Amino acid sequence: MHTMWKGTISFGLVNIPVKLHSATENKDVKLRQLHKECQSPIKYEKVCPVCDREIENDEIVKAYEYAKNKFVMLTDEELAEIQEENKERAVEIVDFVQLDEIDPIYFEKSYYLSPNEGGGKAYTLLRKALEDTGKIGVAKMVIRSKEQLAAIRVYKNTLVVETIHYPDEVRNVQDVPNVPEDIETPEKELDTAKMLIDQLTSEFDPDKYQDEYRTALLDLIEEKKNQDETTTATEKPKPNNVTNLMEALEASLDRAKKDNPASEEKKKAPTAKKATAKKTLTPKKANPKKQTRKRA
Template sequence: MHTMWKGTISFGLVNIPVKMHAATENKDVKLRQLHKECQSPIKYEKVCPVCEAEVKNEDIVKAYEYAKNKFVILDEEEIEALRKEQEDKAVEIVDFVKLEDIDPIYFEKSYYLSPNEGGSKAYGLLRTALNDTGKIGIAKMIIRAKEQLAVIRVYENTLVVETIHYPDEVRSVQDVPNIPEDVKVVKKELDVAKMLIEQLTTEFEPEKYNDDYRTALLDLIEEKKNNAQTATAKDKPVPDNVTNLMDALQASLERAKKDKPKPSQPKRKTTAAKKKKVAT
């Protein structure tokens, strides 16, 4: 399993060297976008709307927009220094709480923790202590350039880090529109609803739930592939140097014709000048 992060988890005077691994993975079926005419994958380029030119990665800087079209530019070295300063700190468990005290809306992503070299004994100590007390630890840590509030708990004999949102990241329910305040509920309807809930109540078994859409989509893809309903992207045409040379010569010739000055015309003598010449 790939190691995403190495560090130290501490509580009190106990330090636990650990490695962190992603506990979940995205199983979404990724679909590419093709040009309908030639079935070639579409490219997305970074283009400056002012210069109307493609921008390379080395020409891009990071900035914070503090007002409309007003930015504070941050050097990559400055950002990296701040990140390094925080990452080098041990992840300290600052509080212990009950899991049921945290509403699920705060939970974000899960990571497994495994002991690093020399950390097995301390790892086992924290795991047993959490199990026996029924508590979870609250800590702060840097993950992917962001300081995260995190929960450390036990899941199937393994320590798990659950990143959780900060309170200001959870939107207020007061902003949700059209929520009814008081609704008069008919007792008979409520009794039927409760009865239905009781009939459908069971133990949670995650293995029995499947992504039906993903399964159907993969089946459709496999069926089309087996029936030769496929497309192959066309190769990008290789430039012909001879053709390019002729095109360049032709373009140069056309340009030379346009830029060539017109021959000067002899000036015509005016009628008065002609009469004067005849008179003499």
């Protein structure tokens, strides 16, 4: 199992070197978007709307938008310094509470804890103490550059970290629209609802639940594969050097014409002079009738 984080958990004078592992994984079926015409995957580019061009990663900086289009720039060095300061702090259990005192809305993500080298004895001590008291530990820790509030509890002989939302991260329930106030419920309807709940009550067995949508989608995909209903993305055409050269020459010529319009006028001017000169030098043909009259 991949180790995400290494550190120390402490309570009182007891220090436990531990490793953190993700306890859950997302198994959503990820679908790609293709161009309907050529079945090529759609590419998403980072484009600056002002410069009107694609931006490389080394051109991107981080900032906090404190008002509409108002930003505070933050350098990588400044962020790294804050992260380093937080990394140096050990994960300290600050309180022990009952698990049912924490509403499930606060829970975010689960991680397994395993002892690091030399931490087996202290790990077992904390696990046993939590089991005997029925308590969980509340601690602070930094995961992926974010300080997290966390609950440390026992799950099937293994210590588990449950990251917890801070109170200001949970939205005010009174902001939820259209929630009805207490409405008088007929006793008969309430009794019927309770009877239905009693009939459907059982012990929680997570193995009997499955993602039916995901299963049906995977079955459909497999069926299409078996029936050869597949497609292959069209390869991007390779650039033609000759075509690119001609386009570059034509573009350069057009630009030169725009940048130096006087040269075009000079080219046209000599042509007009030559035409005028030809008209001047061309002799007129003599009229034979006029010459005959003079001799007579």
